[in-house]
Amino acid sequence: QKEVEQDPGPLSVPEGAIVSLNCTYSNSAFQYFMWYRQYSRKGPELLMYTYSSGNKEDGRFTAQVDKSSKYISLFIRDSQPSDSATYLCAMRGDKIIFGKGTRLHILP
């Protein structure tokens, strides 16, 4: 079992829909949880990070962590075509481990 599991997609949703992206993990030592966005042919950029169970909101983005279930989510409200990208979850214990990334397409 990989330390971090993430469905690669692709996930296609209509503009304006709520998007839900998820990752599961197996290592209880992970303390910090991050979401990165990566546009085609670019490096990843940090969207959000959190270190505790619960929700953290930043504009249209909400990160959710459930440590008891080892499950994290990223919700995107009012999705826009410019949100089309690959979304990578990442987790930190003694090092940062990335998921495979989920390719998201927002359809105009």
Added chain:
Amino acid sequence: EAEVAQSPRYKITEKSQAVAFWCDPISGHATLYWYRQILGQGPELLVQFQDESVVDDSQLPKDRFSAERLKGVDSTLKIQPAELGDSAMYLCASSFDRDSLRCNFGPGTRLTVT
């Protein structure tokens, strides 16, 4: 806003040749990372520097890969000899220190080995 610089952006090389990538991190960032990202996968750490010292190179294939950050600023990653399986995106990233969660990535170097 300051950015991590990488060059070249694209590199095509034949197998068994040597290739080198360069990274200039954000000024003041003590920690520098080299990641490899195979198409359809997440980035995998190759080597981590704290200033000029290597703190983690456990996943670096040391028989063919080398990395240095001599003055604790910019860094070079070298592959010699290149193999077909080395085709990937090589990403450099930097952070203020090793405990920082805010890690800034460069645009990457896309390597194709033929």
